Amino acid sequence: MSAFWSWWIMGLVVFNMGLTFFLFLWAPRAKVPVLPDGTTGHVWAHGVLREGLANLPRWWIVMSFSMFIAGFIYLYRYPGFGAHKGSLGWTARGELAADTAANDKKLAAAMKGFSSKSIEQLSKDDEAVGMGEVLFRDNCAACHGRDARGNHLLGAPNLVDHDWLYGGDGNAILTSILDGRHGAMPAWGAQFKDPDIANLANYVRSLAGQPHDKTKAAAGKELFTVCAACHGPDGHGNTAIGAPNLTGTVRLYGGDLETLETTIRDGRGGTMPSWRERLGEDKARVIAAYVYLISHGGSTATQ
Numbered sequence: 001m002s003a004f005w006s007w008w009i010m011g012l013v014v015f016n017m018g019l020t021f022f023l024f025l026w027a028p029r030a031k032v033p034v035l036p037d038g039t040t041g042h043v044w045a046h047g048v049l050r051e052g053l054a055n056l057p058r059w060w061i062v063m064s065f066s067m068f069i070a071g072f073i074y075l076y077r078y079p080g081f082g083a084h085k086g087s088l089g090w091t092a093r094g095e096l097a098a099d100t101a102a103n104d105k106k107l108a109a110a111m112k113g114f115s116s117k118s119i120e121q122l123s124k125d126d127e128a129v130g131m132g133e134v135l136f137r138d139n140c141a142a143c144h145g146r147d148a149r150g151n152h153l154l155g156a157p158n159l160v161d162h163d164w165l166y167g168g169d170g171n172a173i174l175t176s177i178l179d180g181r182h183g184a185m186p187a188w189g190a191q192f193k194d195p196d197i198a199n200l201a202n203y204v205r206s207l208a209g210q211p212h213d214k215t216k217a218a219a220g221k222e223l224f225t226v227c228a229a230c231h232g233p234d235g236h237g238n239t240a241i242g243a244p245n246l247t248g249t250v251r252l253y254g255g256d257l258e259t260l261e262t263t264i265r266d267g268r269g270g271t272m273p274s275w276r277e278r279l280g281e282d283k284a285r286v287i288a289a290y291v292y293l294i295s296h297g298g299s300t301a302t303q
């Protein structure tokens with residue numbers, strides 16, 4: 001806080017508290033003119049209501065005075081009086097840090113029993129998958145969707161379709177989360193002219209049993225040898241490098257001709273961030289258990 005704002009706030013506090021304190025001391029002593037009948041002479045409702053005069057009740061005076069004392073003590077102990085930090089050294093940030101540390105401690109205690117179990121075993125533990133679900137919503141849903149069904153625009157795979165880029169056993173899922181993944185599909189636009197790219201796209205659609213142009217697909221099949229190095233001779237993919245299986249209808253980026261041509265011409269490079277630093281192994285394991293559960297036909301209580 002700059003010196004100006006500090007002084008400004010101190011000025012306001014002194015002015016406000018000073019004014020109220022003055023009124024508090026002055027009001028009981030103030031002389032209000034009183035008529036012989038004991039009223040002030042103010043009348044309402046055509047004289048039916050007349051304003052009387054009474055002393056403030058004692059409890060009210062005691063309570064107001066205690067409020068002043070409480071206010072002074074508060075301003076002395078906590079930040080509030082300009083740049084004065086308060087004698088307790090309290091800060092909102094410090095309180096948050098203490099809360100977070102206490103929470104992490106509780107979480108670590110809960111996680112203790114989990115570290116000896118495999119991801120497959122953890123996926124049967126309601127408490128673990130419950131935590132995993134919450135963490136998934138916070139960290140993963142932005143790309144993979146709340147229902148984990150992926151996002152074609154980001155190339156974030158559907159995690160519940162039984163079609164895996166890198167494998168769907170517990171360890172493969174955990175490795176994807178901890179280390180991240182990067183799929184590198186080269187761009188072929190420099191090597192192939194547009195008609196060839198269209199032929200390849202038709203061949204990819206034929207692999208998936210989708211409507212295609214037979215002549216173009218046959219021509220594309222001839223060219224597919226360069227693709228086979230990664231996607232396999234029959235297009236079944238390779239989980240070691242995350243080359244997708246092209247024979248099913250499951251697509252990272254969409255399976256219409258135009259999207260396939262764009263993929264082949266310009267290449268793709270879907271990136272799954274690494275979570276080791278951000279979440280740590282314990283949290284990654286309960287998320288992996290949750291992903292394992294929902295991708296193997298199970299569901300949690302909240303779904």
Ligand code: HEC
Binds near residue numbers: 139141163275
């Ligand atoms: C920034 C977007 C993004 C976020 C956030 C993200 N992912 Fe991913 N994830 C991806 C992309 C993109 C891929 C595909 C990588 C590739 O193409 O090789 C992927 C791949 C995966 C895979 C591999 C799937 C397979 O078929 O083998 C798993 C498992 C996975 N993510 C789980 C998670 C979990 C769990 C989280 C949260 C901790 C998460 N992801 C957060 C974008 C994201």
Ligand code: HEC
Binds near residue numbers: 183188201243246
């Ligand atoms: C160097 C290995 C490699 C080669 C060679 C390769 N690809 Fe790929 N391809 C990949 C990878 C890895 C991905 C996944 C990209 C990602 O994760 O973003 C991919 C993705 C694709 C996709 C998108 C699939 C989807 O689910 O949306 C298509 C289509 C495709 N490749 C077709 C081809 C064709 C056709 C060729 C040959 C002209 C080819 N690829 C050559 C590695 C390769």
